[in-house]
């Protein structure tokens with residue numbers, strides 16, 4: 001009797017060795033660690049819409065404690081967290097001041113307008129960092145004929161500016177001045193743990209006096225799903241209601257929160273390794289002819305470089321890179337982004353640099 005084809009292949013053909021693909025598109029591509037998977041399988045759960053999921057409750061309590069705030073809320077995504085915060089802080093017809101490359105503006109589907117009825121008022125911060133002296137000129141004096149500022153939003157680290165860090169002193173000055181005028185401040189801290197590790201300060205210090213923080217468990221911290229909102233008890237109570245309105249009330253959420261707890265408690269300490277790899281990448285890439293980057297500006301896990309002089313646009317550049325088993329992403333026609341994370345080793349970075357060198361040659 002002849003063998004089934006599959007069995008034949010398994011026994012007689014040399015196994016094909018798939019080349020390693022280095023995925024530097026984002027720190028969102030990480031897969032949960034074995035400890036996370038075990039915790040998810042064993043999580044104690046209940047119905048979180050009734051407030052009865054013990055693991056989700058533990059995660060929320062841990063986040064509030066770590067950020068030294070009254071309360072926290074588990075949300076499915078960073079986008080939902082930011083948009084809930086905007087909804088709670090603002091009224092329709094108001095303006096939100098943010099940096100011109102902010103995630104809430106470019107990557108959240110016009111939701112400030114669609115969901116909260118607010119207009120975004122942008123300004124450019126050097127390296128994505130907003131200061132009070134920039135912001136104050138964008139706040140209109142009171143007039144019955146002008147939309148008023150309902151919210152100031154800062155992003156730390158700033159994704160599209162290359163993982164740059166706003167120092168807590170700068171954030172606190174914004175908060176003090178904004179609060180004097182009755183304006184709340186929301187922090188998109190998707191990668192606030194990266195900022196804290198790079199500064200050698202706590203996330204509570206980095207968040208400073210902001211009224212609310214969103215941070216992601218599913219980026220450098222490696223959880224498969226989830227972000228958190230942190231703030232006062234009153235803010236979180238309102239946020240819980242808006243989360244429900246958006247369909248973000250999850251039932252046995254503890255399955256996800258279990259991985260989130262490991263992300264929150266065990267993973268921040270390893271972010272320094274990602275920063276080391278990013279700095280190494282930036283420095284190696286800076287020596288490749290045709291590429292422009294200021295490696296000294298790379299302080300966390302995001303590396304953005306300019307390829308204008310290669311005469312390729314980023315789409316062509318990225319395709320050639322992909323052919324060499326390295327995946328990155330484009331920020332614009334001329335800017336390429338590499339993000340280091342848990343699933344990227346120094347050897348992977350070396351492979352990436354060799355591929356970039358070949359593509360540029």
Ligand SMILES: Cc1ncc(COP(=O)(O)O)c(C=O)c1O
Nearest residue numbers: 077078079080103155159188190
């Ligand atoms: C700065 C920043 N804010 C918010 C988000 C949104 O997170 P999510 O993808 O979980 O919606 C991201 C995602 O990349 C981000 O980089």
